[in-house]
Amino acid sequence: MTKAELIFQIKQKQSFLCVGLDTDIKKIPTHLLELEDPIFEFNKQIIDATKDFCVAYKPNIAFYESMGVSGWNSLHKTLDYIPKNIFTIADAKRGDIGNTSDMYARSFFKNMNFDAVTVAPYMGSDSVTPFLEFDGKWTILLALTSNKGGLDFQTFKNENGKQLFEQVLEISQTWGTDENMMYVVGATRTERLSEIREIIPNHFLLVPGVGAQGGNLQEVAKYGMNQDCGLLVNSSREIIYSGNGTDFAEKAGNEAQKLQQQMAVILSEAGI
């Protein structure tokens, strides 16, 4: 999906919501466990209930990998089921030397046809650039993450006061463009969003951490939004686990709609 198409979807749906498919066999409603593929069945119903309110889905690859071969099958089926006008992100946080990163890129972009994959920057340019070589695909690089440990190294400062995540933003801009790269910035770091926007005014940001991790949607929009919106705000657990009875999907749809309605107000105020 191109940047223009993504922006079109955001305007059309008045939403910049990404639904995180962190589907955990231990947390899904027990009535699904009798079915042949409970993970896919859960995702299918969640997708049916939320697809009008979101512009992206983000399966967290660890959850599928931990189920072994059946988990990978459920993931493939989920990808095939997601409507083609919705952006898909493999939250995989991969990154390795060149020939290995190329293998990971092929897995997610070719074998599974994801639009985007999250990548860790620690190993530098040749660990990231193989992901950028796939036309029409996106690399979403970790910059400043929402978790507590995010401050252990990402804010490591050089002698000029520049922090590691700022260095990552600056250097990585020479590898790709705002048409094939995005950055992960946690919703718990809204105080840094203005500084980040000074470095990367035009890139999309993938913002996890709204809800369970304590991030605030209005604050994220206030400091992180740009003229194209430029945000994909992710919510996982608060949406997909909002119910655990037979009406779980309906409840998930309601939660997604609530967020979409808040987003519509924000977008409308910004004239987008």
Next chain:
Amino acid sequence: MTKAELIFQIKQKQSFLCVGLDTDIKKIPTHLLELEDPIFEFNKQIIDATKDFCVAYKPNIAFYESMGVSGWNSLHKTLDYIPKNIFTIADAKRGDIGNTSDMYARSFFKNMNFDAVTVAPYMGSDSVTPFLEFDGKWTILLALTSNKGGLDFQTFKNENGKQLFEQVLEISQTWGTDENMMYVVGATRTERLSEIREIIPNHFLLVPGVGAQGGNLQEVAKYGMNQDCGLLVNSSREIIYSGNGTDFAEKAGNEAQKLQQQMAVILSEAGI
């Protein structure tokens, strides 16, 4: 496997060789392609031919993941086939927020019974500590990698001249011990090994990059070895792809033996 058991194996075999199983369907001998599971068949023959000369095997997870479901099956079978006195490393470079890292740890330690997994440090403490909660298992944290891009961020310096990889070594020592953590230090960075040994005198180092990437075994040993050896030196392509006829395994065995013989001299000179 415990540290004492690993040291015992090193002394017994007079080797600190790790064989990297970067098994690529495009590079294995064509006569294997007729078999039901060419990837496993290749690994099986490589293991038979090299197991007396190495103390560890390191499957590169990207290569199996890129083959989809059949790749995961080949990986499972490979793990089951590796003799129990040989240390096994999932070269996966994972790392995510706590609940997700826990999922990855379960995949590699519980479902596949690897002894160790490589982990990227960018997301900090809570992305790494879930891997440390598995008894008898090891976390191998990226410190200073062998690839060109390794210098993009890992040598980012603070106002006191401390580099990011040194910060990673220092901070991460508070998360685990030399009984459950190792570090990745590329063989192309031998000039840094003495400094690294000052920070972590007792930890094992996993050292890739000897051979194809230009690292030198004698230099690695000179600057990186400690009283227990403290090194696992990895070689992948130079061993497993040294032949591509029906005698590929024999050739791989010869390459592994050559490295083992060099290692035996180094160990003997060090009185280990």
